[in-house]
Amino acid sequence: MVMPTSQIFTPWVIDDIHTKADLGRYRLRGFSTFQKVTHFDDLTFLSTGLTRFPLEGYKEKCETRTVIGALNPETPLVLDTPIYISGMSYGALSANAKTALGKAATMVGTASCTGDGGMLQSERDASDKLIYQLLPSRYGFNPSHLIQAQAVEIVVGQGAKPGTGGMLMGVKVLDHIAEMRDLPTGIDQRSPARHPDWLGPDDLAVKIEQLREATDWKVPIHVKLGACRVTDDVKLAAKAGADAIVIDSMVAGTGASPEVLLDHSGIPTVPAIVMAREALRELGLYGKVSLIASGGIRSGADAAKALALGADAVAIGISALVALNCNREIPESDFVSEVGVPAGQCSNCQTGKCPVGIATQNPELTARLDPDEGADRVANFINSMTMEMTLLTRSLGKSNVHSLEPEDLAALTLEASAMAQVPLVGTGKVFGT
Amino acid sequence: MTYTLDADELSIREINKRLKQLSRTGAEIHIVNSRARHNIIVGLLDRCKITVQGSVGYYSASVSDGPEVIIEGNAGWALGENLMSGTVSVTRDAGASLAAGMRGGSVYVGGSAGARAGISMKGGTLLVRGNTGFLTGFMMQEGRIIVLGDAGESVGDSMYEGTIYVAGNIGSLGSDAKEEEASEDDLIGVWQTLEDHGIDQRPAFKKIVSARRLYHFDSLERLEMSAV
Numbered sequence A: 001m002v003m004p005t006s007q008i009f010t011p012w013v014i015d016d017i018h019t020k021a022d023l024g025r026y027r028l029r030g031f032s033t034f035q036k037v038t039h040f041d042d043l044t045f046l047s048t049g050l051t052r053f054p055l056e057g058y059k060e061k062c063e064t065r066t067v068i069g070a071l072n073p074e075t076p077l078v079l080d081t082p083i084y085i086s087g088m089s090y091g092a093l094s095a096n097a098k099t100a101l102g103k104a105a106t107m108v109g110t111a112s113c114t115g116d117g118g119m120l121q122s123e124r125d126a127s128d129k130l131i132y133q134l135l136p137s138r139y140g141f142n143p144s145h146l147i148q149a150q151a152v153e154i155v156v157g158q159g160a161k162p163g164t165g166g167m168l169m170g171v172k173v174l175d176h177i178a179e180m181r182d183l184p185t186g187i188d189q190r191s192p193a194r195h196p197d198w199l200g201p202d203d204l205a206v207k208i209e210q211l212r213e214a215t216d217w218k219v220p221i222h223v224k225l226g227a228c229r230v231t232d233d234v235k236l237a238a239k240a241g242a243d244a245i246v247i248d249s250m251v252a253g254t255g256a257s258p259e260v261l262l263d264h265s266g267i268p269t270v271p272a273i274v275m276a277r278e279a280l281r282e283l284g285l286y287g288k289v290s291l292i293a294s295g296g297i298r299s300g301a302d303a304a305k306a307l308a309l310g311a312d313a314v315a316i317g318i319s320a321l322v323a324l325n326c327n328r329e330i331p332e333s334d335f336v337s338e339v340g341v342p343a344g345q346c347s348n349c350q351t352g353k354c355p356v357g358i359a360t361q362n363p364e365l366t367a368r369l370d371p372d373e374g375a376d377r378v379a380n381f382i383n384s385m386t387m388e389m390t391l392l393t394r395s396l397g398k399s400n401v402h403s404l405e406p407e408d409l410a411a412l413t414l415e416a417s418a419m420a421q422v423p424l425v426g427t428g429k430v431f432g433t
Numbered sequence B: 001m002t003y004t005l006d007a008d009e010l011s012i013r014e015i016n017k018r019l020k021q022l023s024r025t026g027a028e029i030h031i032v033n034s035r036a037r038h039n040i041i042v043g044l045l046d047r048c049k050i051t052v053q054g055s056v057g058y059y060s061a062s063v064s065d066g067p068e069v070i071i072e073g074n075a076g077w078a079l080g081e082n083l084m085s086g087t088v089s090v091t092r093d094a095g096a097s098l099a100a101g102m103r104g105g106s107v108y109v110g111g112s113a114g115a116r117a118g119i120s121m122k123g124g125t126l127l128v129r130g131n132t133g134f135l136t137g138f139m140m141q142e143g144r145i146i147v148l149g150d151a152g153e154s155v156g157d158s159m160y161e162g163t164i165y166v167a168g169n170i171g172s173l174g175s176d177a178k179e180e181e182a183s184e185d186d187l188i189g190v191w192q193t194l195e196d197h198g199i200d201q202r203p204a205f206k207k208i209v210s211a212r213r214l215y216h217f218d219s220l221e222r223l224e225m226s227a228v
């Protein structure tokens, strides 16, 4: 006999209540939200037919070169592909993982980003184009590292936990991490949510000028926002003088976040891009201030759709880690005994027990990740994504990924039509306008 | 060599550019007509002596490593922010977020400072001759804050480490901060700092440190515990 079960009190809701009853606090998790939200799969490209003709998928030139932050600095960030690796801290990730990501970025002509906790020298050495983050914590922030950066990113918020600071459980705060961050070893680090030296957008404008002065006006200054009140936030960041704005959505990844924020705050990537694009357009800055989207970019199709909606580039986090073997059983690992779930279901980055040596500081585990081999895998993955993008772009009859536009898209669901502001397939109507 | 930069005739960008060039030669530099403009003296990574005749705005003597800066006037927000080494002193008052995220060196304020003095401080010494506003030493991580006057509400709130000494009254202690008795050695160290700044007072101090009750979550899930 098969009995129905509650759709509200599902088995994992029941387990969650049991766990919190034991624990007496909110739960933490890595990876990303478990909520099902409107995403890029709800959009489809309208490739060519008789109204326009395609380019040859493998042969004809299709430009992917991407320039970020050309508004003010002497040397904008020039990438060979519109896909770069987003900020993930040394601390959340192992040194091998950070080095592999930096190396992979260099191999494909793109950038990687420091994340919280300061600059790791081996990532700096590996990554030709390194984005240096300035976070509320200011852990390890050093003007001598700042001037080595190819771009600076002021982090106002993170999509996975907007409105809070970083988090690193004590199991990962070993001596070397504690020293870089000027923290006591082994504490459960809960970083500040607000910047220590500025509060509102007027102060931010002065802060941006300060960073320009410190870097001799050479490199772009990005502002990263957790996607919530996107329209207002983007306008304020642009007015404060950002060269590029990164919109990090609710589906973006994390090494450790309170589950309640992961699943119950922020908005998805698709509407976030559209709102940001319109906000910049209203200010006359669309196409001048670069727009970077992050959160749940898993393939060249996702990246192409993000560009079609209005982004100039995308940043990948979890996807790059998955390319590094996150959630894959390798000869040295045993997911079930090490993190309690089979490979494919792991979201336990916060525990520091990563079976594949990525999200850990345990030397036995980090040895499971070879930075050179990892770099090859991530570089292959980004190359695959770029090829997928150019294939789609050519099928739309275009020779530059930056020529993709909303008109190239249709929505497969009513919600996606309303959020992406493109017609619902079969109706010719944009809903929600 | 001594150089004078007239801020009335130069943009902030030109001032900082000239400062960077001159500081490499170890020169002594006077800045006149500063008129409380923001971002005067930013990103200097060499040892040099700079005197500003007048007040400065936000972020003066910030994200720097090594300079000796004297400001003869008032300073706006975030004076000495993220200082790595060197000395910064202002003869009169300083605004909010004084020495935010400072990692080394010393910052001295002859008058009083606003809210959040020494916020997220990671090293070095901050000395305020007058009073400080609310949240002095908020989320401080290392280093010393010495206040000769009174400190406002929530002193040392959420501090990880470091020490705050207050000679006057304390509005209230912040969350996870506690007062403990200053030892003889503590006092000798603080008095020495006072002497270094030409202050001949030898007052008693309240010593505020982290109670360390917020270091860890009270409970952990099985997988979050340290043993693999």
Ligand code: SF4
Binding pocket: A030, A031, A321, A325, A326, A327, A328, A346, A347, A348, A349, A350, A353, A354, A355, A356, A357, A358, A359
């Ligand atoms: S495999 Fe490692 S990186 Fe991937 S989710 Fe698990 S702990 Fe995190």
